[in-house]
Amino acid sequence: MNFTLPYEQYLDIYRYKYLALYHALRAAILDGTLPGGTRLPSTRKLAGLYQLSRGSASQVYDMLLADGYIRTERGRGAFVSEGGFLGDDDEGHDAGSGAGGTGNSGNAESGGSAGSAGSAGSAGISAPEGDSLFGSWSGEAGCSVLRNGGRSEADASDRIRAPGGGSTCWGLSGVAGSSVPWNGGGSETEAGSASTLVSVEWTAEGVSGYGNRPAAAGPVKLSAWGERLMERQLTVYEKTGVGSVSFRSSGMQAGQFPYAEWRSALNYAGGKQGGLLDSYCPPQGDEGLRRSIAAHLRITRGIRAEAGQIVLFSGSMQGIMILTQLLLEQGSSAVVEDPGYHGIRRAVEISGGRLLPGRVDAEGLVPEDWEARLLFVTPSRQFPTGAVLPLERRRRLLEWARRHEAVIIEDDYDSEFRWGGRPIEPLKALDREERVVYVGSFSNSMFFGLRVGFAVLPPSLAAPVIAAKALYEPLPAGQLEQRALARFMSTGGYGRHLRRMTRIYGERAQLLRTLLAERLGDVFEVLPGDAGLHLYARWLRSDAEFAAFRAAALRRGTDFRDAVLYRIRPGSAAACFSFAHLDAAALEEGVSRLLQAWNDVQNLS
Missing domain, CATH: 1.10.10.10 (Winged helix-like DNA-binding domain superfamily/Winged helix DNA-binding domain)
Structure with missing residues (x-):
């Protein structure tokens, strides 16, 4: 060594x-x-x-x-x-x-x-x-x-x-x-x-006296960008305690993933005797995977795109950050949903931009005549509430982008799993003036460890995004996994996996919705939804009782995501309950523990 x-x-x-x-x-x-x-x-x-x-x-x-x-x-x-x-x-x-x-x-x-x-x-x-x-x-x-x-x-x-x-x-x-x-x-x-x-x-x-180990000096002076980054550090992936039933997101259950098919795709991607392990991959990612994504989006989303318009990232968040740096001048405003994904908010703030909170109601983002040239939106399934943006509002957003010569970044984070209703066309499919960037990810649909995200870009943005991606990663990470995913999609494995998991997740979502309504209907109002991997529930009691309930739930060996994480302005308390990783027995046990926690709060008051 x-x-x-x-x-x-x-x-x-x-x-x-x-x-x-x-x-x-x-x-x-x-x-x-x-x-x-x-x-x-x-x-x-x-x-x-x-x-x-x-x-x-x-x-x-x-x-x-x-x-x-x-x-x-x-x-x-x-x-x-x-x-x-x-x-x-x-x-x-x-x-x-x-x-x-x-x-x-x-x-x-x-x-x-x-x-x-x-x-x-x-x-x-x-x-x-x-x-x-x-x-x-x-x-x-x-x-x-x-x-x-x-x-x-x-x-x-x-x-x-x-x-x-x-x-x-x-x-x-x-x-x-x-x-x-x-x-x-x-x-x-x-x-x-x-x-x-x-x-x-x-x-x-x-x-002392020799200077072989100099005394600790003050911290290294960071740039303004570095200072903003450190001020907005955030870790949300806490470990679950042994024996705990957590409603925080942690991916699908291991037994549900088709590992045999995935191993076969990995073997194919490596080539005979590993002959493809050192093959070249451009900064925008494996061309075979970009072609497979284009074909998949054409069928499932109605988005007509060529492989040359698609850039692959190490997770969708990397793509969001690069796009923000390219499109947002320091001091300029960007519209973000409130409540909305905290990663987008941090990307804007760290890039030196100003947040313009966009109001969200039961139908998603409410369009306004914002003075901005960048908008982030989750129309297919608003994060975190799950609301689906109506077609009329989608058209109003596109009209706003046309008038202000703005860019809309459409984050489609988990609507692959839709078990009810008819999906409305994405903004990207409705876009006629190349104002929309469509961002997606495979981390939710495959497994968390597969950090592959992508963006479908207007032709004029493709070259700048590829240049920025090449600056961060001259050779993209996960090239073997990219080729394996292309094989998995082209052979039909990905489609079969989505259909199977959509059925399973639909059953779990319905069970969790029923359990929360029956046992905790006096304290939570679960918002409607027919897609995705979590339920959003409004708290019906006081803020003090909500804090006491969260603490009691932890003592009972269960927890959930406090939706205050996703707010810019103060609002009513709410919770997010993820269910993809929990089978029926775990859902029953988790809700039972939540009920016991609420009983503990009532007994103390």
Whole structure:
């Protein structure tokens, strides 16, 4: 395994290469650069990397082993010990060092004593007999006395001469992990060539006085774009607790997906013996998939588009962000639905645009004569309410776009699954002046891990969007999955999957709607809908009771999405209940827990 150590930094402090390497490895283990279980290089490789003798490399590992930083396995080598390391032991060793001062001035006792009285007494140095695994040394926490017939284990080639012509053999006192080279027959320091023993204090910022670890500076100054991004961070994909029944969106159940067909498509996409794995794909995405999407939209949506008008993205949100950056000047206004998808709102704000909230009623977005040149809308199934925009309003939006020379971004996020009613033509199918961008995604219709979104563009926008996409991704991500999806669609697998899942989701939606009406009809009004993967329900009680109900539901092991996430302006409380990932038994259990939670609230009031 290759890794980088702060070796050169420690060379400025420790006068032996092996000591510098010991402390560099130790620091990397303590700060998590080398996590537990990491396999370390062999002593031969370590010696070659840092230009040490192999004996010195063995000595470094021996010191780390005795301190507990590494472990060894016979026949396999050395590994970083599992478990965290805390700085408490450093403090203990520093304290021990301080008890006797910092004076290892070379007063080693002659005749083979373990070391100077000052160093042995103050630094807690011991000198047990016998050789250890990698070499001969003794000590604890790296405070070692080196013995090898009256000289250090470190070869002369491993020494770094002290500045000013001092001795080439240096020791450090007052440092946790310091080493006292010992010359079994007397002091390392000879008269007239006295080495300087340096007292160094280890702090949270590093080793004081040497600058090998600079003190933490202030945060890096971000651009205005970066500041807006950080101000609007948002994470909505929380993990569900064990045993919990969550009504938050988490994709379809694994058992419902046709994995055998998908594996076959993946094998096809790779080519014979992987011959297609390195095939070129343009920034706009696999042409076969773009042709399949065009054919699918022509049949299911009435959208007439060519493959050249379609650009693929790593999820629809990437496409929305790129389009926003291309179409919205900083300080300009963009119309967004309120309530509406929070990702669109963030894209506008982070791009430096101004939000113009568009009012939503029971029929979706209410058209107005907005002073703007960009509009985001979800006409097929308004997010999050599920309202379907009437044809008359769709025509009014297109007329508004014509008058203002504006662009409409139509987000069709999950209307693939429609189990009732007749779908109205998308805005893109009604568009005669090339003012509409149609955005779709496969993450809901396939599985969450498949991050493939797409946009059907007016011809004049195709080249700019492709250029922007190429800037972010010169070669698109997920090329194998794109080719597999093209195969899955062209062989009819995608159509069969949609028909099967539409039936299943329709049954689950109806069951959840019935359960909520029967058991929680006094507190929730579920809005009508005949498509999609969640139900939107208005809360019929007070805001305080809603907050108490949410908390009680969590205690009962269930939760749901608070629709306040999707609002720009204050409004009445509401909830979103996703059901695609829940079978009939889970839906029954989840609603039962919600009812128990509401009973808990009533009993407390």
